[in-house]
Structures are given as C-alpha cells and as structure tokens.
Amino acid sequence: GDVSIRAVCEAARVGAPTLYRLFGDKDALLAAVVDRGFERYLASKRAAVPSGDPVQDLRDGWDAHVAFALAQPACYRLMYSPALAGRPEAAREAHRMLTGVIERIAAAGRLTVPVERAANMVMAANVGVALSLLRPGADPDPALSDAVRDAVVTAVTTPETPAGTPPGPSASPATTLRTRLAHTPPPGFTPAETALLHEWLGRLEHPTH
Known part of the structure; x- marks a missing residue:
C-alpha cells in the first residue's frame, strides 16, 4: 500500500504508460x-x-x-x-x-x-x-x-x-507406514487395495473423537 506507481516509474526511469502496458496495474x-x-x-x-x-x-x-x-x-x-x-x-x-x-x-x-x-x-x-x-x-x-x-x-x-x-x-507408526507406501507401493496389492490401505492409515493418523 505504500508503493506508488509514480515512484516506481521515477526509479525505473520509464513512463506510466510503459509500466501499465507491461503489467496492467x-x-x-x-x-x-x-x-x-x-x-x-x-x-x-x-x-x-x-x-x-x-x-x-x-x-x-x-x-x-x-x-x-x-x-x-x-x-x-x-x-x-x-x-x-x-x-x-x-x-x-x-x-x-x-x-x-x-x-x-x-x-x-x-x-x-x-x-x-x-x-x-x-x-x-x-x-x-x-x-x-x-x-x-x-x-x-x-x-x-x-x-x-x-x-x-x-x-x-x-x-x-x-x-x-x-x-x-x-x-507415528501410521504416518511412517503411509509415507513409505506412497514412495514404494506394496507388491502384489491391487490399486483398490492400496487405496484402501492408505484410507485406513489416514484414519489412524486423524482419529475421530
């Protein structure tokens, strides 16, 4: 809020039309x-x-x-x-x-x-x-x-x-396992199984009260 277009133009040695053409506002x-x-x-x-x-x-x-x-x-x-x-x-x-x-x-x-x-x-x-x-x-x-x-x-x-x-x-074991699984998916798991495992671990990370 303390920056004025006029001061910027003076410091950059350009006219206001140039500044508005380059940046808009x-x-x-x-x-x-x-x-x-x-x-x-x-x-x-x-x-x-x-x-x-x-x-x-x-x-x-x-x-x-x-x-x-x-x-x-x-x-x-x-x-x-x-x-x-x-x-x-x-x-x-x-x-x-x-x-x-x-x-x-x-x-x-x-x-x-x-x-x-x-x-x-x-x-x-x-x-x-x-x-x-x-x-x-x-x-x-x-x-x-x-x-x-x-x-x-x-x-x-x-x-x-x-x-x-x-x-x-x-x-947090759930956080540790969830992070490792994100980088190294478990072999033999289907995409649906992997997604379900991530969901369960996420619930353990953020238990409801």
Missing part, C-alpha cells in the same frame, strides 16, 4: 515482484543437496529461510503479505519442497504428527519468526530464530536420545 506489478522474490528464494533451495539426516536438513532449511528474509526484507514482507491477491506457483513449490523434507523424516520413522500438519506448523512458525525479526522498531533477538526452530522441530520429530536415557515422544 499495480497489483500485477507487485505480483511480478513476488514472483521474482520466490524465484531467488527457490534458487538456493533447488541447489541444496539432501543429506543423510532429514531432520538436520529441516533445520538448515529453516535457517536459510530466515537468512533470505533478513537479506531481502522489503521483498520478503511483500512475499508474505496478507494483502497479496494470490499465491504464485513458486510459493506452492516452496511448500512442496518443505513437505518433501517432512516426508523423508516420516519415512525414517521420526515424525510424530501427520506430514501435512508438520509442514504447516514449520511453515507458519518459520514465516512468523522471519516477519517478527523484520518488524519495524523490533528489538532484534539473535537467539529467537534458533529457539523457535528447536521448539518446533522437537514438537514434530522424535529426538535422538543416547543409550540409557528415557525415550522422548514416539513416532
């Missing part, structure tokens, strides 16, 4: 900026090589997200503005990439909640922390991101506990 111009922002954000995500520890990959992805926000504050605020008319495909790709990491955690038997819920929890907390750090006049807390990240990771994953220590939260 202010909303479309801002949507193009958001597209560019997500493309920059996804460039590093696409280049990242998965490690053997998906939980650490989740932590690293969180840190990269916050680092991008701090490096591109104005663009990041626009990317996650509630006033944005719609989410670009790149934003959906970012969520799919996060979900992929969560699915690897589930397949490793270390996820304590359903995949989509875990992805939504991580995304909401990650974006919330980033926007909090960018809030005008906010007192920067260098430990805030790490503290929230560790709390969320602890909430959705099982810990690696040394031998002899009490076990922490247990993984």
Whole structure:
C-alpha cells in the first residue's frame, strides 16, 4: 500500500504508460515482484543437496529461510503479505519442497504428527519468526530464530536420545507406514487395495473423537 506507481516509474526511469502496458496495474506489478522474490528464494533451495539426516536438513532449511528474509526484507514482507491477491506457483513449490523434507523424516520413522500438519506448523512458525525479526522498531533477538526452530522441530520429530536415557515422544507408526507406501507401493496389492490401505492409515493418523 505504500508503493506508488509514480515512484516506481521515477526509479525505473520509464513512463506510466510503459509500466501499465507491461503489467496492467499495480497489483500485477507487485505480483511480478513476488514472483521474482520466490524465484531467488527457490534458487538456493533447488541447489541444496539432501543429506543423510532429514531432520538436520529441516533445520538448515529453516535457517536459510530466515537468512533470505533478513537479506531481502522489503521483498520478503511483500512475499508474505496478507494483502497479496494470490499465491504464485513458486510459493506452492516452496511448500512442496518443505513437505518433501517432512516426508523423508516420516519415512525414517521420526515424525510424530501427520506430514501435512508438520509442514504447516514449520511453515507458519518459520514465516512468523522471519516477519517478527523484520518488524519495524523490533528489538532484534539473535537467539529467537534458533529457539523457535528447536521448539518446533522437537514438537514434530522424535529426538535422538543416547543409550540409557528415557525415550522422548514416539513416532507415528501410521504416518511412517503411509509415507513409505506412497514412495514404494506394496507388491502384489491391487490399486483398490492400496487405496484402501492408505484410507485406513489416514484414519489412524486423524482419529475421530
């Protein structure tokens, strides 16, 4: 709301007719900026090589997200503005990439909640922390991101506990099995049987009360 077409034209050294011809209106111009922002954000995500520890990959992805926000504050605020008319495909790709990491955690038997819920929890907390750090006049807390990240990771994953220590939260067997079956369908099952098995596991993930 603080961006004026006139200011944009002056900064870009073009006339208003050129801008309107290229983008149509202010909303479309801002949507193009958001597209560019997500493309920059996804460039590093696409280049990242998965490690053997998906939980650490989740932590690293969180840190990269916050680092991008701090490096591109104005663009990041626009990317996650509630006033944005719609989410670009790149934003959906970012969520799919996060979900992929969560699915690897589930397949490793270390996820304590359903995949989509875990992805939504991580995304909401990650974006919330980033926007909090960018809030005008906010007192920067260098430990805030790490503290929230560790709390969320602890909430959705099982810990690696040394031998002899009490076990922490247990993984969800239904989530683990459902994720593994999605990537490696059981041999000898018909499509109908596989679909029924997924339905049953989904009911176990989300029991009715």
